Amino acid sequence: MIQVLVAAAVHLALVALAFLRPAAGRRAMGLFFAVMAVGVNGAVTLFAPHLFVDLAAAAPWGWYRAIAMTLTEPSPRIFGTVMVLGELTVAGLVLAHGRATRLGLLGAALFALGITPLGAATLANPLLAVAALRLASIPWPASAFTRADRGPVAERAEARRGHDVG
Numbered sequence: 612m613i614q615v616l617v618a619a620a621v622h623l624a625l626v627a628l629a630f631l632r633p634a635a636g637r638r639a640m641g642l643f644f645a646v647m648a649v650g651v652n653g654a655v656t657l658f659a660p661h662l663f664v665d666l667a668a669a670a671p672w673g674w675y676r677a678i679a680m681t682l683t684e685p686s687p688r689i690f691g692t693v694m695v696l697g698e699l700t701v702a703g704l705v706l707a708h709g710r711a712t713r714l715g716l717l718g719a720a721l722f723a724l725g726i727t728p729l730g731a732a733t734l735a736n737p738l739l740a741v742a743a744l745r746l747a748s749i750p751w752p753a754s755a756f757t758r759a760d761r762g763p764v765a766e767r768a769e770a771r772r773g774h775d776v777g
Contacts (some may be wrong), residue, residue, distance in 0.1 A: 614732050622738035629742040636744050636765070637712070638755045639733075641705035648698030656691030663687045666729055674727040686777060703744075704756040716747035 614770045625643065628636030655662050664687050667679030701722060704715025720743040723736040753759035 612719055612731075615734055618732065619735035619738065622735045622742065625742040626738055627744070629745040630674065633749055634744060634755075636742060637705060637716075637751065640716070640743060640746060641702045641755055644698050644702035644705065644719060652691055652694045652698060656688055656695060659685035660691050663690050666732075670729050679729070708751050708754045712751040712755075713747050716743045719743040720747065748752045 621643070626641055628639050630636075663683040664680070667676060667683045670676040670679050670680060701715050701718045704711045705716065705719060706712075720740040723739040723743065727733050727736040
């Protein structure tokens with residue numbers, strides 16, 4: 612239950628950032644996927660790959676459990692490596708610019724929704740998808756950690772003060 616509450620709190624924070632401070636929300640989303648890739652799936656892949664199979668086996672829906680077992684059981688370590696690479700790719704795309712960013716954010720939403728049926732630990736994932744979809748609705752002409760990426764909130768504030776927002 613603690614894991615669900617922590618996930619819900621983190622995902623709610625990402626939703627709040629996505630709506631209130633989108634540029635910061637995009638940075639947080641990209642970093643979140645990078646940290647989860649290395650810190651969670653990377654660690655599981657290296658030290659306890661059987662946990663991927665255990666999680667798949669505990670999925671509450673039979674059809675989903677069958678798909679998850681087919682993907683994880685033959686080689687949990689390879690599955691984990693693919694998960695790490697996929698999440699790192701999403702993180703990199705989210706932090707990029709233009710169409711790549713939109714693709715990464717849509718990938719983040721699909722990933723979050725795709726693993727939601729794994730069980731209680733992923734029940735808050737639709738909140739993560741909401742944040743990613745909100746961010747995907749915004750054009751991102753600059754990479755996440757450049758001066759040019761001030762985001763729409765900063766641009767509106769500067770426009771009100773009469774500064775150039777270009």
